[in-house]
Amino acid sequence: VQTQTAECIVIAEMTCRDMIVVLNKVDTLGADPGEREERLAKVEGRVRNVLRQTKFRDCHMVGVSACVGGEKVAAVSHSGETAGDNKKADNKAKAPSSSSEDATSASSATAAKVPTDNIDGLLRLLTSTLRPPARDDAGAAPFRFAVDHCFPIRGQGTVLTGTVLSGSLQVGQEIEFPTLGARFQRKVKSMQMFRRRVSAVRQGDRAGMCVANFDPNLMERGIAAAPGTVRLIDGAIAVVRKVRYFRGGLGGGSKFHVSVGHATVMATVTFWGAHELRDRLRRLKKDEEPTANGGDEDGLSSAVNGMSVADDQVKSAKEKGAIDSVHGSSSLGGDADIAGLPRLDFSYDEDFVHQDGYLEQLEDGRGDDNEALPLHWALLHFHTPVYCPLDSLVIGSRLDTDINVNTCRLAFAGRLVERYDPKKDADRIRVYTKKERSGVVCRLGDPHRRDDDGKVIRYEVFGADLFKKETNMTTFVGMMLETDKGDIGVIQSSFGTSGKFKVYFPGGTDVREGDKLHLRFKRYANDPKKAMHQDAVLPKERVGTRLEPTGKKKRKGKTDPQAKSNAAKSGSSSGVPRTATADKDTTGNVYTSGEIVSLKGEPVGGKHDIVIVAGFFSPEINVREHAGRGVKIVGEEGVIGKIEGPFGKAGKCKVTFEGGLPAEGTVGKKVDLLPS
Numbered sequence: 001v002q003t004q005t006a007e008c009i010v011i012a013e014m015t016c017r018d019m020i021v022v023l024n025k026v027d028t029l030g031a032d033p034g035e036r037e038e039r040l041a042k043v044e045g046r047v048r049n050v051l052r053q054t055k056f057r058d059c060h061m062v063g064v065s066a067c068v069g070g071e072k073v074a075a076v077s078h079s080g081e082t083a084g085d086n087k088k089a090d091n092k093a094k095a096p097s098s099s100s101e102d103a104t105s106a107s108s109a110t111a112a113k114v115p116t117d118n119i120d121g122l123l124r125l126l127t128s129t130l131r132p133p134a135r136d137d138a139g140a141a142p143f144r145f146a147v148d149h150c151f152p153i154r155g156q157g158t159v160l161t162g163t164v165l166s167g168s169l170q171v172g173q174e175i176e177f178p179t180l181g182a183r184f185q186r187k188v189k190s191m192q193m194f195r196r197r198v199s200a201v202r203q204g205d206r207a208g209m210c211v212a213n214f215d216p217n218l219m220e221r222g223i224a225a226a227p228g229t230v231r232l233i234d235g236a237i238a239v240v241r242k243v244r245y246f247r248g249g250l251g252g253g254s255k256f257h258v259s260v261g262h263a264t265v266m267a268t269v270t271f272w273g274a275h276e277l278r279d280r281l282r283r284l285k286k287d288e289e290p291t292a293n294g295g296d297e298d299g300l301s302s303a304v305n306g307m308s309v310a311d312d313q314v315k316s317a318k319e320k321g322a323i324d325s326v327h328g329s330s331s332l333g334g335d336a337d338i339a340g341l342p343r344l345d346f347s348y349d350e351d352f353v354h355q356d357g358y359l360e361q362l363e364d365g366r367g368d369d370n371e372a373l374p375l376h377w378a379l380l381h382f383h384t385p386v387y388c389p390l391d392s393l394v395i396g397s398r399l400d401t402d403i404n405v406n407t408c409r410l411a412f413a414g415r416l417v418e419r420y421d422p423k424k425d426a427d428r429i430r431v432y433t434k435k436e437r438s439g440v441v442c443r444l445g446d447p448h449r450r451d452d453d454g455k456v457i458r459y460e461v462f463g464a465d466l467f468k469k470e471t472n473m474t475t476f477v478g479m480m481l482e483t484d485k486g487d488i489g490v491i492q493s494s495f496g497t498s499g500k501f502k503v504y505f506p507g508g509t510d511v512r513e514g515d516k517l518h519l520r521f522k523r524y525a526n527d528p529k530k531a532m533h534q535d536a537v538l539p540k541e542r543v544g545t546r547l548e549p550t551g552k553k554k555r556k557g558k559t560d561p562q563a564k565s566n567a568a569k570s571g572s573s574s575g576v577p578r579t580a581t582a583d584k585d586t587t588g589n590v591y592t593s594g595e596i597v598s599l600k601g602e603p604v605g606g607k608h609d610i611v612i613v614a615g616f617f618s619p620e621i622n623v624r625e626h627a628g629r630g631v632k633i634v635g636e637e638g639v640i641g642k643i644e645g646p647f648g649k650a651g652k653c654k655v656t657f658e659g660g661l662p663a664e665g666t667v668g669k670k671v672d673l674l675p676s
Helices: 003-015 033-051 071-092 100-113 119-129 274-287 311-319 561-570
Strands: 020-023 060-063 144-153 157-166 168-170 174-176 185-193 196-198 200-202 206-211 222-225 233-242 254-260 263-272 351-353 376-386 393-397 410-420 430-444 447-450 456-464 480-483 488-495 500-509 516-524 544-546 593-600 607-614 630-633 640-647 652-662 670-673
Touching: 003 393, 003 410, 020 033, 020 119, 033 060, 060 119, 168 185, 185 200, 233 393, 254 376, 254 410, 274 351, 274 376, 376 410, 456 488, 593 652, 607 640
Parallel strands: 020 060, 351 430
Antiparallel strands: 144 157, 144 222, 157 206, 168 200, 174 185, 174 222, 185 196, 185 206, 233 376, 233 410, 254 263, 254 393, 263 376, 393 410, 430 456, 430 516, 447 456, 447 544, 456 500, 480 488, 480 516, 488 500, 593 607, 593 670, 607 652, 630 640, 630 670, 640 652
């Protein structure tokens, strides 16, 4: 199948409910009827093989021959008919008029000279398959006329031929040409349909109308309408879906040829909203009772992969002007319902996560089902203003692709949902980018026993490694942090002058030293202040009772050696949990196993040279005495670092690795302290 033929099939899927495949010149398949039928069946099989992946897999096929014998027979027959006509014309002056029987006989003889095959069968199939269009008989919609040709007639004016899209028009009324400027209006002098004069036309009629004082060179194709009912637009928002045969990607801000009706213009297209549309359609499918496609009275329900949009949505769309008329809307590009595109309203108050382009795969599947590519919102910024009635079908293409390359040029199809003014609406679309920073718990507040479940928790914790020393903490006070377990707290204040901070958890938390604290927020692309916004909600306060520390608190400078030794053996101050089988060297408070709890400094080439290790030493040990000792990562041969010195006062130490460690997956690794 040639590229253009394949593209026609793709367009047919978007614009047609039914298709009939006509196989012409079947007389060339052989003179024997049996042989012809056999070869025709093989041809039909090859065509069905092409259509098996489309909705036309079961379409009707019919073999015909418009002229048995081919072009030569048609030429000879036409020549003979012309000669016969000339001879009749010469004898007409000499003989009386022939009877009606003679005329019938001559007509039959002429028809016999150009034999056909199964044309009657094709006509019967067409009449049984065609669906009558739904028309607005009341003519309540404004008059809109798609002009496909203009030509002058001397002494009469300019004739415009085309199709009435909506409304009605009478001779003597004025029409407007919006593409030629404001108030470019002309009065209709006369109208014809199939070479007969008529006084009025209505939706669906094919007609020609004559106007005076109109230069036909001004417009070949375009729109004529009732004055003041049509306006050109510079942009629009559409719900779109990628054509599954298009091989390339759809990048944000890319340029496409966008076709709507008779117009094809360049447009810059931006895609977003795949996740939000997927979730919205799932809610509709769950909450609304689905109905059969086309089952509603007005024929406005749109099937979305087996799901129909609810009637209240259709009613809302009508009230907002998204649907031009109840019967036979004046969509220039065809019916977007056939293309499987839902009727959805767009809200400028909704938030959308930023996308770099069209997403062909979402996290948990493709889109609203497991087969179809996901729906997206698309912003179409037309380089040339066009007439786009809402609800029209639009098709985006890459027509600059080499036609000799066997690839589909049709990129996406969409339904126009909302007009967009680049000057007024540029900052109204709420697209945001997710941001995240992470720190660690460096100190725990007083323990409490929560009253409702008896769990030991902390209401206050202290964090580090989230902000730099010079960071202005007033910007972040009041922002919420989240632990790996989902506990949510709020930053109350800074703690010291090294970038540490204090966090309050209203419901309490059971985090431990070294656990992660996440600062998650989003920034809107169109926000000039670049403010940080959070969607998290602080939980309700859960009251608890403070637990008194065991043992007597010693005054500063008079630590009990025995208590110090017990604390060292317990290892609780190191931030790494100890078990009964933990390895311990002969000093009693230096351990041979630890854990990487954080990374230090900025990465170079994606790797960190310095890491922070907890668990080797108890707080009272002078880590500097162990500087230079080797540290080995458990399970990784040849990865050796060395202790550089202490980090804080909790027994942590800084360890350098000459080759560096990757930023991802390093925190949490177990390490061993090598003998000195």
